Amino acid sequence: MARRETALQTAHGRLRGLIGSEFRSGDKLPNERDLADRLEVSRATVREVLGQLVAEGVVTRTWGIGTFVHDSAERVPVSIGDVTALRDRITASGHRPTLQDAAVSRAKCPADCAKLLGLEPDSTVWRVDRLFAVDGVAAAWIRDHLPLRFDGRDLDPSGLVSIDLDMFEFLASATGMPVRRAEIELTAVLADEESTARLGVAAGHPLITGTQIGYGTDDAALFHGHITVRTDVLTLRISRGGDPSPAR
Template identity: 25%
Template sequence: MTSRFIPRQRLARESIEEILMATAPGERLPSEDQLAKQLGMSRPTIRSALSALEQEGLVIRKHGVGTFATRPPRTMNASLQVLNSVADIVRDNGYEPSVINIHIQSLELPDHVKEALSLSQNTSGYRVTRTVLADGEPAVFLIDYLPAQIGSTTVDLSGFSDKMMPALAQLGIVIAYATTRISIKRSSDEAAQALGIEPQEAVLYLQQVAYTKAQIPAIFSVGYHREGFISYTITRHTEFKERSEP
């Protein structure tokens, strides 16, 4: 009878997963040296297994601090082809959305916002921040910038609750479409505090400009998406051109 060979890394991973089952989220795991001695394996094998678990969001490794257990990843999916609020995305994926820490600040808009919205210098407006929760867990930290006047309409945010597009629609400002750029970025200190993560931790970063039906750039938004909560999909098509016959 031939015995089945099981790679050492797989054995290490399965052993560490058993440790994780008995470890509360946020608790620190034994060090690589301790795990190597405990499991009778080499430190490189342990490190490789931990790296695989980190990529799947099961642990967080902080340089110079240690490895910590995380909550099981809960990924929600959304299409980039539909312009929905984050709260609606959370609800559509079967979770209960809520919005906390809403702050509305009047200010002169930053230069990069004025450039993105094609505004003149010395344009005043608003900076609106809030945190979207999914079943009570911080998922996305949002920042919206918008001028005090969009087209011929004065922006009044006194009735703002949690969603920007419906608030503007009540004023007669209807958002028709948006251009969005997605990247991986280090979290700012402000976003890290809102999401309960470490500063400079990697997040999914969405930068967006929303336009009215009259094609007026109205809102400059950025969203810091905590890892493992929301993923976005988009349908892509080939651009195949048949070569004409000679």
């Protein structure tokens, strides 16, 4: 029994060392067979050690998907129940938001948003790509589309490449119409090639993606976007209360 415990402790230490030297937070580990070969132990031993590491919070295991290195940093809770800038939600949680990457370009309007924005299929729209980081760690990738003009006004979203300007602030200033309501539909997904490149996670890493629509006065759609979130960095929280005060 003592020999078995020693073998488990040795395998435990070697696997923790392997994780610390060769893998980053969010990376997917090799399968049990490969780990057993590298550590020169049985698959049963690897399975038992991985169970210990799950209990210790070093890794997370998802049935049918794999084992991932857990992010030891504190997850940042952000509310999605109100119309507030993501930047401000992160700041309110006591953390530092930054833009790791941002770009504004003209592009063809995707089919799922052309009708919503009242545009012809394949119309040219503004596309705004922003990669938000929390305390230096990539956390959310947002791609928004908005019309070139709204209610006779030309829109110029180039200022959105700065963390100092948020989409809600920009639209209120540029259109004279604040975003009164935002709808978001969330789906659990696994990281694809583009998500891995943007967010720095391994292929197959669990993520949350959402489609967001911002509405102004009289339910006029102002923008249509997609957000992809690393839930090992951010947690999404929905708060529901009683009768809200009327918008002013």
